Amino acid sequence: MTEVIFHLPDGSARSVAAKSGQTVMQVAVQGNVRGIDAECGGACACATCHVYVEPEYVGLIPPANEEESEMLDGVAAERRPNSRLACQITVPDDVETFGVDVPECQF
């Protein structure tokens, strides 16, 4: 079971255990991680589940597809190379931890 570590804007961190096959967004909802709003419930339509995947983990997941990449154009916080939509990333289950940073804002 992978622990997803959410680094929050206030400097604190939350660690939530992912079930196999869950997306990072679903893990955030299960764990009530604040700052990942996920207003469309994972339909890749709202861009309020923006996270920065920590560099060491970027290589563990497939890159964003065209739809996600286009939606990332609309995120409220700065878009960076490691910006992703949490609802489009399935937590890899062959690692112990997976780290993401939660941006300052989603609107």
Added chain:
Amino acid sequence: MGKGTLVIGASHAGVQCASALRDAGYAERIILVGEDDALPYHRPPLSKTFICAKVSEEDIELKSHAFYTDEQVELRRGLRADFICREARTVTLSNGETLEYDNLVLATGSRPRLWRKGEMPGNVHVLRTLADARQIVRTLKATDGTVAIVGGGYVGLELAATVRTQFGRDVVIIEASGRLLSRSASPLLSDWVARQHVLAGSRLLLNTPMVGFETSDGVVDAVVLDGQPDVKASVVILGLGIVPNEELALQAGIRCADGIMVDEFCRTDDPCVYAIGDCTRFSVAQVDRMVRLECVQNAHDQARTVAATIAGNPTPYRPVPWFWSDQMGSKLQTVGFLDNAVSSITHGDIENGKGSFFHFDSEKNLCAAETVNNPAIHMQIRRAMAAGKKLEQQRFEHEGKLDLKV
């Protein structure tokens, strides 16, 4: 400590209101009363991924149990608010219990419009709740033969798409007006959507009002049409639009007019009572009518607005409405108001599944955009409109150079 905030209706608007109040540092009591037994859930997947079992009930929860516990939001499920006493500032629930409030937020949403006097023979369904969705799946599994979708709005069409492509059923879409999505899309998008459904093998009957049902042993077997042969169907799904749940407010003497009337801070005409989401009607700068917005965007944005008002940091609500729909493997996204559109420009290759319709007002400024599998353009316009930026028609005349980034 005061009596806190009582929220009636625990769905997109109500739950987001509780969440936004806590985000705003509101420390008083929050009680969230909802008639539905289920843990509050996202409605959009009900007609899309849930009905074909691509997602589970847990996947569509708006918030997990942890939210209600950690944030001290007292969720009271399976209870209906029956009566508001504004003088005493109390609400009486269906179990007889009376709750007091300092602030009352009505987030009662809307319900499907029923056929005439609510006549619902067996195998005729509407779709609003998780229970409705489960029932539809059971009926689809227990029957074969044609599924008739009455009403060509977004919910009906998403269901039509799912039933046709995922369940492989024969589908007939019956629409009284001359085009699909007549209330919510431009004729350009309507035509495109109609073609996709026909290409997928569905039958489309426009300008075809339904007159009633043919039944045997209380179960539907045909839809009766005006001046045309009946449509044989073993399942009928009604998508006749929605009615705002304003009765609770009306009974309390709060001003309603096909929706609970609110101002830009989501206040009703009682200073202690607010309303948000599908149940509200209000004025907006873009069009000169009072609008009701039936979408997730509005539920969430009004929820944040009311939370800011209650938390003492009022910020007026200036909506940029947006909406999405997933049908036939395509993502349709709409932003803005179509009311004032007088001309349109098409970009991309819509026939091959990627493009945009841009709509302009008489001053040649963009008032709405509809995109098909083109989220980048949708998002750029959403951001430009939210920033109050005018987008002139001439910027759209040369397709190659479109760059709308703000």
